[in-house]
Amino acid sequence: MLSFLDWFDRRTSGMGLVIGALFVAGSLTPSLIPRSPEIQGILAGFCFAAGYGVTVLAEALWHYLHLPRLTTRQARWVVPPLGGVALAVVTVFLLRAADWQNDIRAAMQLPAVEGVAPLVIAGWGTGVAAGLLIGFKLLAALGRYASRRIAQVLPPRQAYVLGIAVTALLAYQIASGVLVRGMVRSIDRSAQALDDLVPADQVAPGQQWQTGSPASLLAWQDLGREGRAFVSQAPLPQAISEVTGQPARQPLRVYVGLNAARTLAERAELAVQELDRVGGFERAVLVVGMPTGTGWIDPAAMEPLEHLHHGDVATVALQYSYLQSWISLLVQPDDAAEAGRALFGAVHRRWQQLPEESRPRLYLYGLSLGAHGSQQSLRLHEMLDRPIDGALWVGPPFVSPLWQTLTAERDPDSPAWLPRLTTGEVVRFTDGRQGLQEGAPWGDVRIVYLQYGSDPIVFFRTDSAIRQPDWMRAPRAPEVSDDLRWYPIITELQLAFDMAIALDVPMGHGHRYAYVDHIGPWLAVTDPPGWTPQRLDALRAHFLQKQADLDH
Template sequence: MIRRLADAVSGAGLVLGALFMAASLTPSLIPRGEGVQGALAGVCFAAGYRVAVLLRWIWVTLDLPLIRGRLRRRLLLVSAAVAALIVASFLWRATDWQNSIRTVMGMEPAPAELPLMIGTIALAVATVLLTLSKLIALFLRRLIGRIERVVPRRAAHLLGLIIGGVLLWSLANGVLFSGFIRTADTSARALDAVVPPDIRPPADPLRTGSPASLVAWEDLGREGRNYIATTPTPQAIAAVAGGPALQPLRAYVGLNAADTAEDRAALAVAELDRIGGFDRSILVVAMPTGTGWLDPAAMETLEYLHRGDVATVALQYSYLPSWISLLVEPEYSAEAGRALFSAVRRHWLTLPPAARPKLYLYGLSLGAYSSQQSLRLSEMIDQPFAGALWVGPPFVSPLWQTVTRERDPASPEWLPRMERAQAVRFTNGQQGLSAQDAWGGIRIVYLQYASDPVVFFSPGSLLHPPGWMNAPRGPDVSPELRWYPIVSFLQLAFDMAVSLNVPMGHGHLYAYGDHIAPWIAVTQPEGWDRQGLDRLRAHFAALQAQATGG
């Protein structure tokens, strides 16, 4: 029994799995608690183990010699001891590595018992994954055995691997993944429809969802109702900005309000026109995140800066969180962004040039992706919009990728500086918006944190280090961060899933105060001196502390 068990275990797999697990304990962009880090460590151990098994399978397929018998069992014992030593030594340092990220983000230190909790969870996760992979390997062996009856052995191995891979992928993608998406969509749809009794339809006819509105309160969706209900009052804005203020206008259309993106966009424009949005000085076409959420840190700072003389129009395109929407339906967000911007711009062009509001675009996360995708070159040349603020743009954003590649090579990838362009700037809220820089007719600003994995995840990190790891590092990136093949890819993938589990001002959680300088650069509000801006920053710092319990 013991011999049979020993023969089933790969010594090289144990060592390589331990090395993968050890590398996963080192810091990446986001601090990880024991649950996430334990799951990541277990996944990495299983991945390393299976890579070693795959290499052995290739070795066997090529008819190369293997070590067998007593020598193999002795080497297995040595390998197990080495693997245990590697895991123990790296677990011992895990707390310090996590604290190296927590320190730069101003977080509490990790608990002293972190290594024990990580090791326990990692063991459970690795056991489940290796058992599952063992069952898959058994299926592939039997499939190859059947194919060997009719074709030569090597060809059978290759053919069996291809056929088995296709069957397993079809099962995972067509059944398991589709089932997960259906369940997530059903749950999100039900949550979106819930109308809390403490959030009532507004009576003000200038608010979407009121009795005078073209959009029913129930058709705004959960995030749309929250967005309309939290519109700041003129009195609140005037108390901070000084002087008279207007009521900001917010038009919003939920996913249930019409059947197609074009119909929802047309309804949004009609609602915007009804409330007088085209009569304001500033008009923003805003694309929300996947669930329909619009960040108050962005919307309210803009409305305060312009003393309420702002109209915003937005529409919902999904019930799902952005990371799921990005995986399964990115075309929906792009379609919605294009439909809304086109509809707004068509109406905007019918207005006399002197009477038009300045037209801007805004998006956060998947909303930034869809907002960028909504543009066409002709609209940048013929009567262009005034500018855009795109926050936390996902790594798949084509326009963001292009301008990042075209940066001054002397500037870091996490904070590009454009060599000759006059239209685009990058900032982390504190750096990158020099007052001496010349601007063109269009002003576009990307707000991104160096620690945001939604921005800086890279499929290429599987095999080579991404450029943002080069010196100088971002201010909230651990100096202990290193690149490891395969493992860094998995670390960043896990980081995306927990990118909001950080203090505001890091990761994918953008702070109120960090929107002020970008909005000033893009929209050029008037009437603000240093004292007024200090008062504004203090107001939003207090609001942020209240929102985060700080």
């Protein structure tokens, strides 16, 4: 009699091929982000392997429990017709795939595609599926070998179970340890080298108010790639005045890179000292900004705020990683939160020392992993006597505890992609076009979440393999396809792939937040005076044109 692992390793499952094909069909359905044929092919390969693997595991467990099963003859009568049905389903779904993708593309103002390149999808899918199945076969062979060795000292059934456990543990250690650590080290070295590189056309600033200038406490080199861009791209007063028609001050931007000091606490204190040096605590608005994993601060968020307050804004930010946000979240999950607490704590302590009548209004800002870190920076015992004035958190990743709590506690008649909280005195959600509960009174602290309904960084769920996410229920976000359906396992794989390509869309969709969509949230949070509807229309027109120029 074949053992569990022998059976799993040696047999090619006809039913597994059928279910794998149905998983491929499901992968062709729309999700949140439009997919290229290459990405669709890779996704199809993963889905086929998942469907095949789940079926084989279920059959192996059935066999292990000695439950009744089809004879070989019965299987020959049952499986081929089911295979024909699966092939027909794949064909139908493939014929509809272009229309499904075009629905998403139309919602994102992208040109339509005429077909889905089935040969490209098949080529990539076959290669990926074959590689994954070979890997699983090798693991099964390893498990069989381990079980046989263990069976020399333990009864067979216990040996089989222990062999599976040992193999799974070894595979996990290799994948998460050797492979992941090696890959991350390589990526980190490359990212650090890129971060240190100063292009020939990027000249150190010469004005005393600029971080990285000769008068600064921080060397230009130590700001990092994204820090240098953030500091050097601050709009000038003349440029702001041309848009607003009002006199403007020079916005102040302070940035501390990873190489600026040895410890996180030292870098946070250095940020406060530099902020003090340039006069940041003398501005009307002070923003503690948390960058994304690479250290990027989104100009689409900062420039509208600086225009709304006619340049009377100081922003301070602290780099905590070189890595892309999703990599940093996987391998350095606590770094963003620790950096957020260190920077906010240092700024808040200095802010409290100022006379109450002259201190600036204090706000928090973060995008993506920066939003996660910024939310984590708030500590209740530090906030009770002297709270912040508000916060704008954009595209908060699905792991953010505060965001999860607020979304779960929303009013029952509000959708998960645009929650409403009873009175909305403290917290409101918006997608940039709706959701700020116009006319409702605000409290003393104003917090706004800006999130697009098509942002998979926000709406990925780790349990979407086994249950439908709430945001898929009606009413859906305007840019989410009506044809999007929940399929066990498949939907989670689709959303995981969506996260990887969430920036490959026009501004205003996915994880690319538009300039113009920050105007309403900043208005709600900071309440700048003097903005008439006509002046706001002119401001929006300016940033719409800037978005159009960037997209082209």
